[in-house]
Amino acid sequence: METDDFTTRLRRDRLVAIVRGRDAEASLRTVLTLAEEGIRLIEVSLNTADALTVISRSVNAVDPSIAIGVGTVVSADDARRAQEAGATWIVTPALGGGFEEAVARHVPVLAGALTPSEAVAASAGGASAVKLFPASLGGPAYLRALRDPFPDLPFVPVGGVDARAAAEYFEAGAVAVGVGSPLAGDAPHGGDLAALRQRARDFLSVCRTEAGT
Template sequence: MNVVSMLEQEKIVAVLRRLPSDTFLDVVRALVDGGVRAIEVTMDAPDGADLIRRTREALGDDVMLGAGTVFTREQMRAAKEAGASFFVSPHLDPDLLEAAQEWGVPMVPGVLTPTEVAAAHRHGAQAVKIFPGSLVGPGYLRDLRGPFKDLKAMVTGGVSEDNARAFLDAGAVAVGVGSSLFPKADLEARDYASIAKRAERLVRLVRG
């Protein structure tokens, strides 16, 4: 996978963190129905790799499936074996970037400062994740792209329908969006139609 092309094309990566396993696939299907095809399953839950496997078996190539919140090679290996085609971390770890390159799986490391951006590029990252986006705002990304003119950044953390377009206008190639796509009330009510409509609205906003 060319992760930069994927991010530029899709614009939205849905970040699914610790969702109930019995409704997980229904949420993913609702997001796909709404036009969101890039899915990041976080590995900070014991069943993270299993959820990746189940999603890949159920939806095949209809989704671009990644593993997020990876901290160890073991998590990355389990995710890769389960069917993940890209990795995302909340931080910059050269050892993990090296492992990803060895396995031929692209990795998007989390960064915040100019020093971290430069280090990520030096260690082979094609794209980075600005995290947490809510802390710095679109203006920070715009300023960061002054010296880093070729920066390919996904912004994650506090991104919603209210600010997603502003981050893209500031130069982000994509945004990572979590619970604002599937709020607790919808999950508890199993209102997948509402989740699909919310996803569709966000897709129109960022791609229009």
């Protein structure tokens, strides 16, 4: 995936679903369920049990319109292994070796940053978008403050984003939100897939409403 394509997809879909589970098979089922519900940007964290296998199987199982990414990419080796597993985009918790390797490999990267200096460094270093993390530290008001000096930076708040907060972040200028446990719940650990489907629909409703669709 090209960097511009990824940024366009963030702006269009507005939701990055984050899967992080203790059970590999349950994590795979979670990815497939999210895809079935219409979520098209799904991140599998490297903290997931047997993460690379889950990523590879997910890439082979979902429709090509679903873009599988890899999260918690910290080192250059993490970035290499993520791409080899079939991920088409990468998410980092911070700037560092994983970010630099992803950029060098021309893989779109959602780069973790919190401060103004980190956000500028991420953009200058080749990030497709800035993952505002942990967003819960400052909330929508902090994003709004960052947008004043950096109105053109694409920010994606991640960390403690529930459906209500998602709407508030969109109002503050986020291009998309990244959502982990408030969406996935216990599904990646073997929990209720029916409840997961309902949460997915709730989040998609918020994203579509804020997008005006």
